[in-house]
Amino acid sequence: xxxxxxxxxxxxxxxxxxxxxxxxxxxxxxxxxxxxxxxxxxxxxxxxxxxxxxxxxxxxxxxxxxxxxxxxxxxxxxxxxxxxxxxxxxxxxxxxxxxxxxxxxxxxxxxxxxxxxxxxxxxxxxxxxxxxxxxxxxxxxxxxxxxxxxxxxxxxxxxxxxxxxxxxxxxxxxxxxxxxxxxxxxxxxxxxxxxxxxxxxxxxxxxxxxxxxxxxxxxxxxxxxxxxxxxxxxxxxxxxxxxxxxxxxxxxxxxxxxxxxxxxxxxxxxx
Amino acid sequence: xxxxxxxxxxxxxxxxxxxxxxxxxxxxxxxxxxxxxxxxxxxxxxxxxxxxxxxxxxxxxxxxxxxxxxxxxxxxxxxxxxxxxxx
Ligand SMILES: Nc1ncnc2c1ncn2[C@@H]1O[C@H](COP(=O)(O)OP(=O)(O)OP(=O)(O)O)[C@@H](O)[C@H]1O
Ligand SMILES: [Mg+2]
Numbered sequence: 001x002x003x004x005x006x007x008x009x010x011x012x013x014x015x016x017x018x019x020x021x022x023x024x025x026x027x028x029x030x031x032x033x034x035x036x037x038x039x040x041x042x043x044x045x046x047x048x049x050x051x052x053x054x055x056x057x058x059x060x061x062x063x064x065x066x067x068x069x070x071x072x073x074x075x076x077x078x079x080x081x082x083x084x085x086x087x088x089x090x091x092x093x094x095x096x097x098x099x100x101x102x103x104x105x106x107x108x109x110x111x112x113x114x115x116x117x118x119x120x121x122x123x124x125x126x127x128x129x130x131x132x133x134x135x136x137x138x139x140x141x142x143x144x145x146x147x148x149x150x151x152x153x154x155x156x157x158x159x160x161x162x163x164x165x166x167x168x169x170x171x172x173x174x175x176x177x178x179x180x181x182x183x184x185x186x187x188x189x190x191x192x193x194x195x196x197x198x199x200x201x202x203x204x205x206x207x208x209x210x211x212x213x214x215x216x217x218x219x220x221x222x223x224x225x226x227x228x229x230x231x232x233x234x235x236x237x238x239x240x241x242x243x244x245x246x247x248x249x250x251x252x253x254x255x256x257x258x259x260x261x262x263x264x265x266x267x268x269x270x271x
Numbered sequence: 272x273x274x275x276x277x278x279x280x281x282x283x284x285x286x287x288x289x290x291x292x293x294x295x296x297x298x299x300x301x302x303x304x305x306x307x308x309x310x311x312x313x314x315x316x317x318x319x320x321x322x323x324x325x326x327x328x329x330x331x332x333x334x335x336x337x338x339x340x341x342x343x344x345x346x347x348x349x350x351x352x353x354x355x356x357x358x
Contacts, residue, residue, distance in 0.1 A: 146287050153295050189284045196288045200295060 002033075002110040005117045005245070006135040008159075010151030012122030014143045015179040018215060018225070020119040021049045022235070023139070025224035026242035028083035032114040035074065037106075038088035039131035040121040041097055047087045051078060051222025061089040064101030070108055079227060084113075097130055106134045124154060129162050136165065137173035139206060139245075143180045144192040152176075152201055175206035177241060182211045183255040194254050207241030210234055210255050297336045308334050308341050315345055323349050 007020045017040075024036040037060065038046035047053045052075045058068035063086075077083035086109075089096070109116045120131035132138060138159050142152045156174060165172040178197055185191040198205050212234035218225040226235045226242075233255075240250045300306060312332060319325060329348035335341060 146291055149291055150294060150298070153298065157299070186284070192284050192287050196284065200288065200291050 002113045002116055004106055004110060004134050004136045005115065005139060006120055006132040006137075006159075007117060007139045007141060008120040008128060008132055008155050009122065009141045009148070010124055010128075010155040011143075011148045014141050014148050015209070016122075016141050017045050017049055017119050018219070019139065019141050019177060019179060019209070019238070020046060020117055021224040022226045022238040023242050023245065024115070024117050025077075025080060025083060026226040026239050027115055027246070028077070028080045029226065029230075030242065030246075031082070032246075033082045033112070034115045034117065035084040035086060035109050035113045036117045036119060037086045037109075038119050039097075039127055040119065041088050041092065041094045041127060042090060043121065044088040044090050046085060046119050047075075048222060049219055050075075050085050050224065052085050052087075053222070056087045059087045059089040059092075060102075060105065061092045061096045063105055064098065065096060070105060079223075094127065097127070099130060099133060102130050103134055124158060128155075129158065132159055132163055134164055135159075135172060137175065137245075139175050139177050140201070140203065141177045141179050142197060142201070144178060144182075144186065144194075144197055146192075149192070149197060149200055156201065156203065174203040175245065176201055176203045177206045177209065179209040180211045181208050181255060187256070205252060206244050207237055208252065208255060209237045209241070293336060293338050296338065297341075308336065308343050311343055312345070319347060319349075326350070 007016045007023075009016050017038075020036050024034050028034040036046060036050075038044045039060075040046075041061070044059075047056050055075050058073035060073070062068040063070050063073050074084045074086055077085070086105075106116055106118075118131045118135065121127040140152050140155060140159075142148050159172050159174060160166050163172055176198065178194060181194070182191055186193040194205070194208055210233055212225075212232065214225050214229040214232045214234050218228050221228060225232065226238050229235050237255075240252075243250045297306065312334070316325065316330070325347060329350075331344075331346040333342070333344035333346075
């Protein structure tokens with residue numbers, strides 16, 4: 001039986017979709033069968049980040065409404081044959097996404113895939129609750145910045161009350177993913193550091209993802225950063241996070257401010 | 272200069288951490304239903320409203336949520352009409 005993960009944050013634009021794609025691909029690259037599901041009805045983006053936007057025929061609501069069989073709505077990745085995408089609907093009424101429908105689709109996917117990763121919409125409304133409802137574990141994506149941390153705290157509260165797991169009195173596994181970390185700014189004291197964020201939210205740390213220019217390149221070409229820039233620092237951070245997710249012990253290395261020779265010389269940060 | 276700059280800068284992340292600690296301590300409590308400061312504010316206004324008509328523009332409420340102590344200040348202008356007689 002596969003494991004259902006929700007990637008959530010409360011606050012918008014912190015990197016849920018980017019992380020869903022990167023970690024989903026990393027797991028698939030390690031040989032796992034993975035499906036990533038977009039829950040952002042009307043604002044879907046996972047198809048773009050995966051470079052699959054031109055191949056979307058059916059979406060989650062079509063499947064729930066019985067207009068398409070699940071197998072036909074799944075889009076296979078261009079490069080990884082064991083990675084699939086289930087797109088969100090761009091045009092349909094959000095109310096068509098029902099708890100019963102979502103539950104049915106997820107339980108069917110769990111039988112076939114090792115990982116079902118749900119990319120949550122921002123906010124704490126219906127869409128976000130539906131995305132987290134059937135999760136076995138959650139990845140809470142947080143930027144080291146006050147409003148993002150506050151919203152993460154709110155989402156953690158909801159994960160403890162609004163999920164099926166919580167209702168059954170079970171504990172939902174929670175993992176903190178700190179994204180857009182800038183070691184130089186944290187060292188200067190202008191950015192909350194890793195310890196601050198972990199202390200405040202008090203959930204285990206899955207990984208520290210640096211601020212990186214590779215993300216823009218990856219989204220330009222429509223491929224997860226773990227696939228198209230697999231040697232980059234940010235890809236390594238996602239690979240490590242994916243390994244921790246499957247239960248491996250990988251030491252967490254807090255990125256330090258790196259100043260290369262020229263960086264030092266000219267007082268600039270090295271990439 | 273460098274050292275001064277260091278201390279000034281250190282302050283911003285520290286300020287962020289401290290503000291979050293206080294805020295979240297209160298938000299966590301209020302989500303489980305007991306933001307005592309807000310409860311008091313509501314009840315105090317209700318009690319006063321029973322006896323005098325409160326004009327929203329003449330009410331000034333200040334709340335300051337601290338880590339250990341919070342304060343609630345309620346300033347209400349109570350109109351006095353000397354022309355009105357006791358029944
Ligand atoms: N580590 C990073 N370094 C640089 N840019 C990043 C990083 N992570 C995310 N971004 C950029 O931030 C923007 C928002 O990212 P993304 O769409 O993944 O966020 P989201 O949480 O899914 O947003 P939404 O709440 O709207 O769904 C994108 O432009 C993305 O390229
Ligand atoms: Mg998104």
